[in-house]
Amino acid sequence: MNATAGPRAAILSRVRAALGVRADEASRLAAVEDRLKRHPRGTIPARALVERGTLLQSFETMLTDQGASVTHAATPEDAVRAIADDLRAHDLPLCLRLGDDAVLAALPWEAVAVERRFGPAQSDDRAALSRAITAAAETGTLFLVSGADNPTTLAFLPESHTILVGAGDIAGCYEEGFDRLRAIYGEGALPRTVNLISGPSRTADIEQTIVRGAHGPKRLHVVILG
Amino acid sequence: MSGASPESFKGNAARALADAQLQRALLNVKSGFIVKRAKARAKLPEFDRLRDDARAIKDHTLAHLDLYLEAYERKVVESGGHVHFAPSAADARDIVLRLCREANARIATKGKSMVSEEIGLDAHLEAAGIEVVETDLGEHILQIRGDRPSHIIAPVIHLNKEEIAEDFFRAHAALPRGRTLDTVQDLVSEARAVLREKFLAADVGITGANFLVAETGSSIIVTNEGNGDLTETLPATHIVVTSIEKIVPTLEDACTMLRLLARSATGQEITTYTSFATGPARDGDPDGPRAYHVVLLDNGRSDMLGGDFHEMLRCIRCGACLNHCPVYGAIGGHAYGSVYPGPMGAVLTPALVGIDHARDLPNASSFCGRCEEVCPMAIPLPALMRKWRERDFDRGDPPLTQRAALGIWAFAARRPRLYHALAGTLMPLLARLAGPKGRLRTLPFTAAWTATRDLPAPEGQTFHALYRQRSGER
Numbered sequence: 001m002n003a004t005a006g007p008r009a010a011i012l013s014r015v016r017a018a019l020g021v022r023a024d025e026a027s028r029l030a031a032v033e034d035r036l037k038r039h040p041r042g043t044i045p046a047r048a049l050v051e052r053g054t055l056l057q058s059f060e061t062m063l064t065d066q067g068a069s070v071t072h073a074a075t076p077e078d079a080v081r082a083i084a085d086d087l088r089a090h091d092l093p094l095c096l097r098l099g100d101d102a103v104l105a106a107l108p109w110e111a112v113a114v115e116r117r118f119g120p121a122q123s124d125d126r127a128a129l130s131r132a133i134t135a136a137a138e139t140g141t142l143f144l145v146s147g148a149d150n151p152t153t154l155a156f157l158p159e160s161h162t163i164l165v166g167a168g169d170i171a172g173c174y175e176e177g178f179d180r181l182r183a184i185y186g187e188g189a190l191p192r193t194v195n196l197i198s199g200p201s202r203t204a205d206i207e208q209t210i211v212r213g214a215h216g217p218k219r220l221h222v223v224i225l226g
Numbered sequence: 227m228s229g230a231s232p233e234s235f236k237g238n239a240a241r242a243l244a245d246a247q248l249q250r251a252l253l254n255v256k257s258g259f260i261v262k263r264a265k266a267r268a269k270l271p272e273f274d275r276l277r278d279d280a281r282a283i284k285d286h287t288l289a290h291l292d293l294y295l296e297a298y299e300r301k302v303v304e305s306g307g308h309v310h311f312a313p314s315a316a317d318a319r320d321i322v323l324r325l326c327r328e329a330n331a332r333i334a335t336k337g338k339s340m341v342s343e344e345i346g347l348d349a350h351l352e353a354a355g356i357e358v359v360e361t362d363l364g365e366h367i368l369q370i371r372g373d374r375p376s377h378i379i380a381p382v383i384h385l386n387k388e389e390i391a392e393d394f395f396r397a398h399a400a401l402p403r404g405r406t407l408d409t410v411q412d413l414v415s416e417a418r419a420v421l422r423e424k425f426l427a428a429d430v431g432i433t434g435a436n437f438l439v440a441e442t443g444s445s446i447i448v449t450n451e452g453n454g455d456l457t458e459t460l461p462a463t464h465i466v467v468t469s470i471e472k473i474v475p476t477l478e479d480a481c482t483m484l485r486l487l488a489r490s491a492t493g494q495e496i497t498t499y500t501s502f503a504t505g506p507a508r509d510g511d512p513d514g515p516r517a518y519h520v521v522l523l524d525n526g527r528s529d530m531l532g533g534d535f536h537e538m539l540r541c542i543r544c545g546a547c548l549n550h551c552p553v554y555g556a557i558g559g560h561a562y563g564s565v566y567p568g569p570m571g572a573v574l575t576p577a578l579v580g581i582d583h584a585r586d587l588p589n590a591s592s593f594c595g596r597c598e599e600v601c602p603m604a605i606p607l608p609a610l611m612r613k614w615r616e617r618d619f620d621r622g623d624p625p626l627t628q629r630a631a632l633g634i635w636a637f638a639a640r641r642p643r644l645y646h647a648l649a650g651t652l653m654p655l656l657a658r659l660a661g662p663k664g665r666l667r668t669l670p671f672t673a674a675w676t677a678t679r680d681l682p683a684p685e686g687q688t689f690h691a692l693y694r695q696r697s698g699e700r
Binding site: 006007008010011012014015016018019020021023028029031032035036039040041042043044045046047062066099119120121123139140141146147148151152153155156157173174175178188189190191192193194195196197198199200201202203204205206207208209211213214215216217 | 251254257258259270271272275276279280283286289290291292293294295296297301305310311312313317361362363364367380381382383385386387390410411413414415417418421422425426440441442444450451452453455456458459460470475476477478479481482484485492494495496497498499500501502503504505506507508510511512513514522524528529530531532533
């Protein structure tokens with residue numbers, strides 16, 4: 001091994017020597033390029049391929065089993081009322097931290113007396129609202145992406161987190177969720193952070209006893225709109 | 227116990243078996259993980275097919291590891307991050323320290339990372355004057371105890387809540403003495419409050435990675451607490467400390483792995499948080515780190531490629547083999563004296579530290595095969611342990627007693643008449659010695675074995691006698 005070649009070259013040459021390969025073998029390069037380009041799917045669980053009604057039902061059941069609460073909102077006004085009612089029911093101030101998300105901005109906030117504060121979460125914020133860009137019903141999993149629309153800290157700092165998701169944005173499997181992200185951000189690219197969230201924060205580190213609210217939110221409230 | 231090394235395995239194991247507190251804590255492994263995993267597996271009929279898929283993904287990735295490392299690195303750089311290659315543990319420690327210094331770090335928060343345990347990162351940073359704060363609840367408990375993890379996903383499985391409460395009273399000295407810490411909830415709430423201040427004050431956040439995605443240059447962490455996310459979101463610098471075999475080609479491949487990981491580990495459908503981090507904050511991002519670094523550790527892994535222990539590189543560190551291992555269940559993780567205990571550790575540790583320093587570990591197995599059965603990556607752990615045993619034997623210096631015993635057995639085994647005569651005499655003798663319970667408490671020359679176990683006495687006749695009898699009956 002060439003000691004002057006640097007650690008990167010050292011590791012790559014060790015890997016190639018161990019595998020008995022060279023860096024320029026066309027068939028290997030083609031195999032890698034092809035897989036990255038086609039990104040073929042593996043086995044998709046049948047539970048993610050069921051008809052729409054069953055799929056939405058299982059999305060909700062999964063989330064509930066994992067400790068989240070779920071509310072259905074037929075209209076945008078129902079959604080803001082559900083959010084306000086939830087804050088009241090849990091003795092939280094009628095104050096929400098949220099980002100610049102256009103869907104959230106367009107909700108009829110005048111119907112409820114909830115103060116909105118914009119920007120990333122601050123340490124004294126008690127409740128935050130985010131919008132999921134998509135979701136996967138197979139395990140009740142919401143996809144949040146970073147950015148000014150839905151700052152990542154909203155999902156982790158406050159003790160109560162509400163996520164709004166459009167019923168039409170709920171997909172079956174994770175792969176469909178990532179395909180939706182590819183359609184927005186392009187092939188081979190992701191926003192800085194994609195958080196897959198499937199319930200409130202929890203820990204079972206001590207004696208395998210499950211306790212909610214370890215470091216992240218103690219509560220997760222999911223509002224399905226539409 | 228936390229200072230134990232793999233070289234003192236036998237003594238460690240004996241102490242673990244005599245430790246009543248530890249034995250009580252270990253019951254939680256059996257009652258928790260095993261049942262939960264079985265339920266999760268039963269709820270997903272595709273589990274075995276996913277296991278086949280996952281194995282194929284890992285085999286393909288390892289066969290093209292050089293190219294996927296290069297592809298992954300290109301994507302990280304494209305997204306504004308940096309990749310640092312670390313051939314050895316010392317290289318990795320030095321790189322992380324240098325990055326911390328460049329960030330003028332006083333406080334570094336950490337998510338749970340087995341690779342950072344492997345390279346002894348915390349002590350290295352602390353020696354350089356950086357305050358290192360473990361934020362995973364289990365790791366926080368270990369840090370204030372000066373203890374080491376005893377399980378790769380449940381680091382304090384060896385402790386009871388009363389012991390942890392004592393540690394909290396001692397370590398969180400600024401809090402009122404008279405407070406109650408009777409329940410697990412009390413302990414979790416206190417840790418949340420204490421660590422929250424550290425999250426907000428940290429200059430650097432260090433996490434591991436469960437997977438790296440070549441397609442996008444992303445690092446994936448899975449957590450339930452959310453500590454990993456606060457660690458990689460709040461500080462100005464995020465450093466990922468991980469190893470070269472964590473790469474998967476695509477997001478689809480990551481999805482297949484994720485379907486197996488949580489179910490095999492904790493029996494969850496999925497962990498609460500599964501987070502994909504790709505580079506530093508982008509233009510317009512109101513939060514997130516301004517610098518993103520990945521330290522890729524080799525530390526013996528490239529030597530495993532293409533050789534006898536190649537398949538061990540498929541391991542995704544779920545811990546299922548620990549949970550289902552009767553040896554791990556009897557002695558816990560510390561006795562192994564390595565950050566990687568149980569069956570996966572019995573194969574991996576000798577590869578990382580050398581078989582000379584870990585020769586007892588591949589022998590710490592009853593070869594019952596449950597580890598291989600539950601492994602989501604279908605790693606033939608017993609066969610790999612056997613390969614280490616063979617290598618150790620071939621080195622030519624097995625202990626005198628072992629050589630003598632094998633010599634006597636081999637002498638007899640090559641002389642069938644002598645063998646049958648001996649077996650025919652010894653079997654009834656052992657059975658008589660054992661008495662009605664059929665168990666021998668002690669036996670000459672086997673004290674080390676019978677000190678902690680009873681030897682079941684042979685029942686009935688020898689195989690050959692039985693065979694002759696049955697052949698006659700047909």
